[in-house]
Amino acid sequence: MSSPLSIACFLMKTRSLSPEVLELVARRFAVLAEPMRLRLLQSLIDGEKNVHTLVGLTGGTQANVSRHLQTLTDAHLLRRRKEGLQVFYAIADPSIFKLCELVCGSLEKEHAARAGVFRGE
Amino acid sequence: MSSPLSIACFLMKTRSLSPEVLELVARRFAVLAEPMRLRLLQSLIDGEKNVHTLVGLTGGTQANVSRHLQTLTDAHLLRRRKEGLQVFYAIADPSIFKLCELVCGSLEKEHAARAGVFRGE
DNA sequence: TCGTTATATGAGCATATGATCATGTAGTTG
DNA sequence: CAACTACATGATCATATGCTCATATAACGA
Known part of the structure; x- marks a missing residue:
């Protein structure tokens, strides 16, 4: 919970990810x-x-x-x-x-x- | 490389996954x-x-x-x-x-x- | 039973995306 | 330069999917 993943994961698990980030994640899955x-x-x-x-x-x-x-x-x-x-x-x-x-x-x-x-x- | 993931992962990394499994994986990502x-x-x-x-x-x-x-x-x-x-x-x-x-x-x-x-x- | 609330779903429209055909472009060789 | 090879891409069609409106269903209370 400290290295490269940390920030986005923290956001994912606690507060809301911005719509922009959700779009990016969704796009990655779509690919x-x-x-x-x-x-x-x-x-x-x-x-x-x-x-x-x-x-x-x-x-x-x-x-x-x-x-x-x-x-x-x-x-x-x-x-x-x-x-x-x-x-x-x-x-x-x-x-x-x-x-x-x-x-x-x-x-x-x-x-x-x-x-x-x-x-x- | 032994537990629940093992078989599919082994296939994924070595031989070809069957078209059916690829469909399932793709569908999961699509969701x-x-x-x-x-x-x-x-x-x-x-x-x-x-x-x-x-x-x-x-x-x-x-x-x-x-x-x-x-x-x-x-x-x-x-x-x-x-x-x-x-x-x-x-x-x-x-x-x-x-x-x-x-x-x-x-x-x-x-x-x-x-x-x-x-x-x- | 009738009305109300919470959720699900059919129909229709708009858009996105994949597959294919034909053609374009770049690099190689003669 | 001409012909060829390897790859990319424009155009088109078909399909899939998301969104919305209206309505259906289900459970509850009066």
Whole structure:
């Protein structure tokens, strides 16, 4: 309750966050609220990749993948590196994986009594 | 890397999550991607409240607040308790605050060099 | 039963966002 | 310069979602 998170968290837990901050937080969640973008983030876990590779890994069209990469980059979740003809994208904010872990854990608990969708059953 | 989170996280970090799970995760993020819903969650940090109170705290209309409460309840983030004429809502999944903290921390870092929006400056 | 209060919901409108197609742009090679 | 490759983007359509108004439902009291 002291380091980088402190101030915003303190506000979150005690007084009201300003509408502006709520907008920012909501926007961050919205960026993560698309399966294709999650898939792209997941594809980048083991290092930067160019667009062509990501198109192959995700099975999306080039245009669509490119748009989602832009959305993620605009949100500062990815960084872009141009090298000749190719553009390489990489995770810029690893904290997103903690987010996904939390969500997965929560969902897992939630669905624990039901079908084992998380185990591919 | 062993407890409730383990399986989904392992999948998240190593092999591909199934499209179904990606949908679920995306949906969870989508639920959190609305300022009004964040505001409602924030209003419920200090305990359950009825709809009327939440309408007052958030400044929304009764119809709109009711709809968002339903969305949050459907997502299992809130629980509903009816008592006479009133309905009380409460946080059902405290992990959402960890999510918000992570996002706030990330945004704070991101905006550190810019205006101090997090400090209300 | 009738009226009142608290909450939920159907219908409609406005806007936002994702997917696709076609084309544009930048860099490379001949 | 021309052709090619890798990526980005304008235009369009379809869908999803939020907001509002009006009304429905449910529980309570007179």
